[in-house]
Amino acid sequence: MAGITERNAQRVELANSGFTMDYIDEWQPKTTLYRHKASLTVGGEISQGVGTAVRQVPGNPDYVLKKAKIGLFPWKPGSECSCQWCGETFKKDNEKPEVFQESCSICGVVVEAKAKPGLISKLKAHKSKTHP
Numbered sequence: 001m002a003g004i005t006e007r008n009a010q011r012v013e014l015a016n017s018g019f020t021m022d023y024i025d026e027w028q029p030k031t032t033l034y035r036h037k038a039s040l041t042v043g044g045e046i047s048q049g050v051g052t053a054v055r056q057v058p059g060n061p062d063y064v065l066k067k068a069k070i071g072l073f074p075w076k077p078g079s080e081c082s083c084q085w086c087g088e089t090f091k092k093d094n095e096k097p098e099v100f101q102e103s104c105s106i107c108g109v110v111v112e113a114k115a116k117p118g119l120i121s122k123l124k125a126h127k128s129k130t131h132p
Helices: 003-016 061-068 083-089 116-130
Strands: 030-035 045-050 054-058 100-105 109-111
Touching: 003 030, 003 054, 030 061, 054 061, 109 116
Parallel strands: none
Antiparallel strands: 030 054, 100 109
């Protein structure tokens, strides 16, 4: 049995993972967890995809917290979920990554990068290779 200090630490960690604060007091003996991150084989192939249910697992906060760290939660994945895996999987169509572009001042070739420092580096490399 956990002491008050351990229970309070668990409450904070569970809340930071997206659980309600009363979960630690009202947990069920057995629960169903859903994969928010796909399970891969040793060869890198998907063995269990996102949304797969894992049934009849212990519902105690210690166990559920450990599983939350690897992408298993008691709610189904979706665009309304705020976990890191759903944020990557269910990006909204209007949320396109920003792309930085600049053209070469000598030849006009357009160089693209995901970040400004990368753009500067690519443009510098282009100029040194094609315009020595």
